[in-house]
Amino acid sequence: MTTLPAGLPVVVDRGAPGTLVAQISAQLQAAVAGGALRAGDRLPSSRDLAATLGVSRTVVTNAYARLFAEGWLEGRHGSGTYVAGVAALLPGPAARRARPPLGPPPAAGRPPGPGGPARPGRVDLEPGVVWAEGIEPASWRRAWRAAGARLPSRWPDPCGLPELRAEIAAYLRRSRGLAVSPAGVLVTQGVSGGLALLGQHLLAPGTRAGMEEPGYPAGRDVLRQAGAEIVPVRVDVHGVVPGDLPGGLALLYVTPAHQYPLGGRLPVARRQALIAWARATGAIIVEDDYDSEFRYDVGPLPALHSMDPGVIVYLGTASKVLAARFGLGWLVAPPPLVEALAELAPRVGGRVPEPVQHAVLALLRSGDLERHVRRMRLEYARRRAALIEGLAPVAAPGPGDRGEPRPPRLLGDTAGMHMVLALPGGYPAARLAEAAAAAGVVVYPLDRYYAGPPAMSGLVLGYGAATVPQIRQATAILAPLLARLP
Amino acid sequence: MTTLPAGLPVVVDRGAPGTLVAQISAQLQAAVAGGALRAGDRLPSSRDLAATLGVSRTVVTNAYARLFAEGWLEGRHGSGTYVAGVAALLPGPAARRARPPLGPPPAAGRPPGPGGPARPGRVDLEPGVVWAEGIEPASWRRAWRAAGARLPSRWPDPCGLPELRAEIAAYLRRSRGLAVSPAGVLVTQGVSGGLALLGQHLLAPGTRAGMEEPGYPAGRDVLRQAGAEIVPVRVDVHGVVPGDLPGGLALLYVTPAHQYPLGGRLPVARRQALIAWARATGAIIVEDDYDSEFRYDVGPLPALHSMDPGVIVYLGTASKVLAARFGLGWLVAPPPLVEALAELAPRVGGRVPEPVQHAVLALLRSGDLERHVRRMRLEYARRRAALIEGLAPVAAPGPGDRGEPRPPRLLGDTAGMHMVLALPGGYPAARLAEAAAAAGVVVYPLDRYYAGPPAMSGLVLGYGAATVPQIRQATAILAPLLARLP
Numbered sequence: 001m002t003t004l005p006a007g008l009p010v011v012v013d014r015g016a017p018g019t020l021v022a023q024i025s026a027q028l029q030a031a032v033a034g035g036a037l038r039a040g041d042r043l044p045s046s047r048d049l050a051a052t053l054g055v056s057r058t059v060v061t062n063a064y065a066r067l068f069a070e071g072w073l074e075g076r077h078g079s080g081t082y083v084a085g086v087a088a089l090l091p092g093p094a095a096r097r098a099r100p101p102l103g104p105p106p107a108a109g110r111p112p113g114p115g116g117p118a119r120p121g122r123v124d125l126e127p128g129v130v131w132a133e134g135i136e137p138a139s140w141r142r143a144w145r146a147a148g149a150r151l152p153s154r155w156p157d158p159c160g161l162p163e164l165r166a167e168i169a170a171y172l173r174r175s176r177g178l179a180v181s182p183a184g185v186l187v188t189q190g191v192s193g194g195l196a197l198l199g200q201h202l203l204a205p206g207t208r209a210g211m212e213e214p215g216y217p218a219g220r221d222v223l224r225q226a227g228a229e230i231v232p233v234r235v236d237v238h239g240v241v242p243g244d245l246p247g248g249l250a251l252l253y254v255t256p257a258h259q260y261p262l263g264g265r266l267p268v269a270r271r272q273a274l275i276a277w278a279r280a281t282g283a284i285i286v287e288d289d290y291d292s293e294f295r296y297d298v299g300p301l302p303a304l305h306s307m308d309p310g311v312i313v314y315l316g317t318a319s320k321v322l323a324a325r326f327g328l329g330w331l332v333a334p335p336p337l338v339e340a341l342a343e344l345a346p347r348v349g350g351r352v353p354e355p356v357q358h359a360v361l362a363l364l365r366s367g368d369l370e371r372h373v374r375r376m377r378l379e380y381a382r383r384r385a386a387l388i389e390g391l392a393p394v395a396a397p398g399p400g401d402r403g404e405p406r407p408p409r410l411l412g413d414t415a416g417m418h419m420v421l422a423l424p425g426g427y428p429a430a431r432l433a434e435a436a437a438a439a440g441v442v443v444y445p446l447d448r449y450y451a452g453p454p455a456m457s458g459l460v461l462g463y464g465a466a467t468v469p470q471i472r473q474a475t476a477i478l479a480p481l482l483a484r485l486p
Numbered sequence: 487m488t489t490l491p492a493g494l495p496v497v498v499d500r501g502a503p504g505t506l507v508a509q510i511s512a513q514l515q516a517a518v519a520g521g522a523l524r525a526g527d528r529l530p531s532s533r534d535l536a537a538t539l540g541v542s543r544t545v546v547t548n549a550y551a552r553l554f555a556e557g558w559l560e561g562r563h564g565s566g567t568y569v570a571g572v573a574a575l576l577p578g579p580a581a582r583r584a585r586p587p588l589g590p591p592p593a594a595g596r597p598p599g600p601g602g603p604a605r606p607g608r609v610d611l612e613p614g615v616v617w618a619e620g621i622e623p624a625s626w627r628r629a630w631r632a633a634g635a636r637l638p639s640r641w642p643d644p645c646g647l648p649e650l651r652a653e654i655a656a657y658l659r660r661s662r663g664l665a666v667s668p669a670g671v672l673v674t675q676g677v678s679g680g681l682a683l684l685g686q687h688l689l690a691p692g693t694r695a696g697m698e699e700p701g702y703p704a705g706r707d708v709l710r711q712a713g714a715e716i717v718p719v720r721v722d723v724h725g726v727v728p729g730d731l732p733g734g735l736a737l738l739y740v741t742p743a744h745q746y747p748l749g750g751r752l753p754v755a756r757r758q759a760l761i762a763w764a765r766a767t768g769a770i771i772v773e774d775d776y777d778s779e780f781r782y783d784v785g786p787l788p789a790l791h792s793m794d795p796g797v798i799v800y801l802g803t804a805s806k807v808l809a810a811r812f813g814l815g816w817l818v819a820p821p822p823l824v825e826a827l828a829e830l831a832p833r834v835g836g837r838v839p840e841p842v843q844h845a846v847l848a849l850l851r852s853g854d855l856e857r858h859v860r861r862m863r864l865e866y867a868r869r870r871a872a873l874i875e876g877l878a879p880v881a882a883p884g885p886g887d888r889g890e891p892r893p894p895r896l897l898g899d900t901a902g903m904h905m906v907l908a909l910p911g912g913y914p915a916a917r918l919a920e921a922a923a924a925a926g927v928v929v930y931p932l933d934r935y936y937a938g939p940p941a942m943s944g945l946v947l948g949y950g951a952a953t954v955p956q957i958r959q960a961t962a963i964l965a966p967l968l969a970r971l972p
Binding site: 129130133135137142143147152155190193200222225323324327346348350353359 | 615616617618619621623626627628629630631633634635637638639640641642675676678679686703704707708711712808809810811812813814832833834835836837838839840841842845950951
């Protein structure tokens with residue numbers, strides 16, 4: 001009945017922790033990682049596996065979708081589901097324990113752009129802007145009331161409030177599956193604060209730091225300020241390309257969950273290649289997980305960090321969840337590195353006032369933060385749908401068949417608060433942006449995310465700051481402009 | 487009937503601005519400051535004074551409560567209200583009377599900070615630490631409640647909240663005589679945030695920036711990070727020495743109100759020379775006015791900025807007033823420079839979360855911030871007096887007759903929250919610090935404020951984090967050690 005290889009243990013236990021989807025996908029993933037399933041093996045249909053396991057078909061479909069999204073499986077709807085070619089890249093148990101030295105690395109942050117409050121009637125699709133007023137007023141008030149109930153300390157802990165570090169560790173365990181103790185968490189001034197600390201501590205002047213190209217401009221600035229030589233690292237629609245990594249990097253900044261700005265989700269094989277590369281070269285990988293809270297197709301992917309906490313420093317932020325430039329983030333690293341960075345914190349990378357820490361602590365403890373994330377995920381999903389729908393006549397979502405965009409196409413639409421509209425090669429995005437602005441829609445060319453000459457022409461369309469009706473208004477203006485492209 | 491000293495003018499005027507409570511408390515405070523009321527004088531009961539003045543008893547009770555909270559009055563319920571021994575505030579001999587600390591005593595279990603505080607019984611005289619728990623809990627709560635009442639913005643103004651900039655401008659007019667419009671105020675992440683912005687905007691890589699020697703180590707780091715070549719500028723007990731300024735400086739960082747750390751107050755002739763120098767060379771002077779709120783001999787000096795706002799950028803901070811690393815400061819500059827710096831703010835120099843801005847706005851608007859400053863000024867004055875008194879047998883305050891310290895002497899005692907104990911030339915301060923630490927007192931050598939070889943030996947004694955009894959305990963240990971110096 002089932003086409004699972006004989007002896008493959010996939011069982012479900014309704015008394016066990018974790019959803020059925022998580023149980024099934026974890027077991028299948030372990031089977032691939034452990035070699036029980038091999039590249040090219042065909043999996044049973046979702047209907048068959050559901051019947052075998054006694055679960056609903058939706059459960060299996062969702063488990064497959066998750067593994068598909070993570071790159072463990074491949075195939076097309078209707079023609080079967082196969083194990084992807086990732087097994088060969090899996091490191092052996094010995095390599096897993098190799099502990100590379102923490103060499104010099106750089107870090108990056110996220111830039112709020114030059115845009116300003118909208119003129120009435122104008123729609124601004126600035127990326128990186130958050131629907132800050134989406135927070136429930138009552139939970140916001142409670143959080144700051146809690147902050148005001150605690151007097152400030154004479155000696156604020158440079159690692160952050162211990163209670164907050166513990167809550168963040170628990171949050172990352174719940175939401176991202178990170179195995180992290182409170183001692184491995186540093187409270188930072190957002191992603192850029194964490195990057196500045198890493199740059200200062202790990203990068204001697206002139207050290208080479210790899211940054212995704214296109215990538216996060218403010219991150220580049222922060223690492224350059226720390227004295228690093230910024231080396232562009234090629235990115236395609238799936239994310240960073242490990243085979244193209246330049247030599248001599250002490251640090252590599254990546255956004256595997258949702259490449260910024262192209263939106264790729266790094267496939268498992270590339271993740272494994274990155275880890276192997278870091279182990280072999282002694283480089284540190286900085287994983288910026290800036291907006292993994294907002295994922296619209298399947299649950300968020302496991303963080304790269306989980307694959308080898310010894311070579312990955314993980315960065316996250318409340319800025320995408322609460323408000324742009326909110327100024328509180330977290331860095332996950334081995335406790336000795338956290339301690340070393342905290343010693344620099346009074347001078348480098350900014351401060352997080354204690355009341356801000358108490359407020360976020362209150363939002364985490366009460367569950368208000370996660371409730372807010374769920375509400376905003378729904379809201380952003382509606383906006384995303386409106387944007388895709390409005391541009392459907394002129395731009396299909398997703399990369400083309402061969403993995404490269406056939407413009408105009410919408411890239412990176414499955415997560416976050418922006419997508420990239422890829423334009424025909426060489427077409428000047430600025431000209432399109434000018435025409436759109438003249439008609440009342442502010443859009444941002446992809447060019448500014450490149451350190452060197454842009455390899456792709458496009459617009460970065462943010463929907464964090466625009467309502468569904470505004471997005472409809474914007475696409476009604478953009479679609480005819482796009483239809484007239486050469 | 488009344489026991490007020492004869493001729494003491496306390497009158498109320500229902501037509502005058504200010505509440506009756508404010509009128510009465512201001513007049514009584516003026517009477518103490520002016521000497522019409524003296525330490526130990528008994529005030530009339532609230533019932534009697536209310537009858538005399540024709541106001542409700544609650545009005546008098548509240549006026550007394552305010553003066554009591556601020557330290558002007560003392561006494562117990564039922565046994566009368568007395569003028570406190572506040573002579574430490576006034577020029578002349580130090581007060582002998584001990585006052586209780588404003589906040590709760592240091593908790594035994596307080597988490598160790600960078601200076602490693604509070605093993606029980608140990609006294610930490612770390613400079614730059616603020617008695618953060620001195621804030622009145624009610625005003626702290628009100629401020630953060632106000633912060634929580636406003637939802638965050640999608641596009642936070644990179645210059646800071648307009649209302650806050652206006653309040654800061656008004657505060658600087660009131661407290662420092664600065665003629666500044668709101669457009670000339672930038673809200674920064676403390677002094678270091680302002681310095682980072684200036685460094686990034688004004689200093690091309692390799693540009694020469696003058697820093698006081700000895701001076702503010704974190705300031706040096708920030709400008710160095712911006713790519714500047716740091717050039718030490720000689721300082722004596724009065725402050726920076728304009729005749730010794732090196733050539734080719736694009737920027738000069740100074741602390742004219744209270745040189746950090748030596749404590750000199752820059753004389754007028756040197757101020758004029760600095761201004762003339764800046765005009766002649768085109769250099770920008772950065773005036774860091776970090777703790778001018780706390781001045782014990784005379785009112786704070788006018789800021790250098792007032793002499794020529796065209797060549798001076800003024801920096802101030804709430805970190806000395808509220809809590810160390812509070813992370814909100816201000817920069818005063820010509821509005822076009824403010825605009826240019828604000829454009830960098832999202833990437834450089836850190837962020838000030840909007841709720842923090844709203845909280846400080848509330849503290850300024852309500853007058854709570856200035857009341858807090860006044861109360862803390864009294865408290866710090868008492869600690870200063872205790873420190874001077876305790877060391878009097880071995881170290882006289884003030885520079886020696888010829889303007890240079892004849893050690894051991896106490897320098898810079900007239901302002902702020904620290905003073906410098908100058909030691910005999912070449913004496914290793916670290917050895918003294920070790921002996922003190924072994925006896926339970928943590929003190930900090932002056933060496934770390936020098937970029938180059940220290941020109942003076944000394945200890946920097948902070949009293950922001952130690953209560954009067956703790957300071958007595960510390961001086962009882964330090965004085966014998968000092969008496970044994972060669």
